[in-house]
Amino acid sequence: MSEPFLPIEAVIPERNIIVISPHYDDFLFFLGGYVVELKERGLLPAKRFRIVNVFSRSNYLAHTGSGNFDASLDRQKLATGKRLLEDLNCIDELLGPFNYGYELLGEHECFTRGKQLANSEMEFPHGMYGDFTEQDHGIFARMVARTKEWAALPDTALVFPLAYKEHIDHFIVREAALEAAKELGGEAKAAFYFQEDKPYGGIATVEEAARIEAWVESNRLEKRAYRHHPGTVVELAFKHYASQVDEVYRTGVLNRAVILSTQYGTETPCDQLYRFRY
Template identity: 50%
Template sequence: MFYSNIEAVIPEKNIVCISPHYDDFLFFLGGYLIEMKEKGLLGGKKFTNISTFSRSNYQERDSEGNKDASLKRVQYATGIRLIEDLECLDALLGPHNYFYRIMGEEESQVRGKVLNEGEGEMEMAFGSYESMDAHDKEILARMKEAAGEYMMMEDTAIILPLSMKGHIDHFIVREAGLAAAKEAGESRRAAVYFAEDKPYAGMMNDAESKMNNDFIVGNNLVDKAFAHHPEKILELAFRHYPSQVDEVYNMGIRERSRYLRDLYHVSCECDRLYQYK
């Protein structure tokens, strides 16, 4: 369902985004935040970003360096990515207008995951329960416990990834949050939402789209579409995350926004969240 009233998309006051990587807050919530800001509604919200896989060695256009998981490399890449993230959140929300939590988990390639080319478009480490090793399972357990604490918070929205295309880090965060929500059961006080992962959302093949739709149907997720601002998101991405983004982001974000516009038969560009009931 398309919501012309942006306030109705996330009615909760406290918004907690559990981001797998440093740039995911922008791609999960950026369009929503820009629309809220344009309507003068951001002042009534409190935001927390949780950076999950915050020990990184990844830098765009550095294939050889991305194979290096040494402490020196992690210090170098993590420092750059953390500052990029803080600068982008400052631009979106204003300095000191949000809380920022670092979980300190090792990103996929630091854990030794092989980066595959997503249909020749971008590097990523795919994964599922079948491919998870003992380290991954330990992370999932820690994330489930952390997410469980937020499930008990009143007037709170928890934002998780849908894990489109199946990046292993996104998959772990999604499954940890979903398991925590299910375990909380009727005692859960927080609302749970799943965001479309970008730019992956605009790059799925038919099999990946089916897997995504099966997850949505299997968990009775309810769609909430709203006005998006893809060009502003891209401008923020290329300005604040130069170590991460390349031209493929243009395609992934623009294509998805136009696809959703046509799907909901509206005149504006669109983004979408799903609510777990």
């Protein structure tokens, strides 16, 4: 294995892994490669996964244009039902049916909150603190409180998005996690991790990537690189998330793998996550 890689068992040493997934496809794009590497090395049974889907009331379906601004109950039933079953089927293939916990928090996704599209090849709304509405502040406060509860769990890794390109839903979850970690300090029993979110990381501009690097450095996060399986992640995405993906997803996942392999000087693809240090 190339020198920059940690052994996969050392990347997240905690037995219990709670992945705070903003949306229905984010577990795959966060930790899909990590899970595949665990499986290849026969180490997956040593981990217990729990996926917490934050913004589970969705009205988003790719390529439906103005339909994504229809926040009616019927539209949410249609989108949420499709996306939930797609997510469960994908995670079943990754982790095995009935081998994980799955929780819906019931927050309203960005488009149900009236957010507008960013100027990007992907369909998502950009947003940071200055863009928060009263509704966003409420979600943020609830996420801080929830994160503090999860942080009391021993031998547990909490995995949050790094929020490349500042998708506002990812940004809220990231910043709430950081706020909770700082408020708790050494009292937290769980470890806090921030995972590079795809496909955003692979299509980020130089300025957007620089903002992430500055955020990582200012919060003293420790980088942990590991062997990645971007081709498998793309294959699973297009197999399971028919209501979500288009070609920019393939581009983003594969591009980020190339960027990181070049950065680390490795022949095989790699990914990285970041651990918060108190």
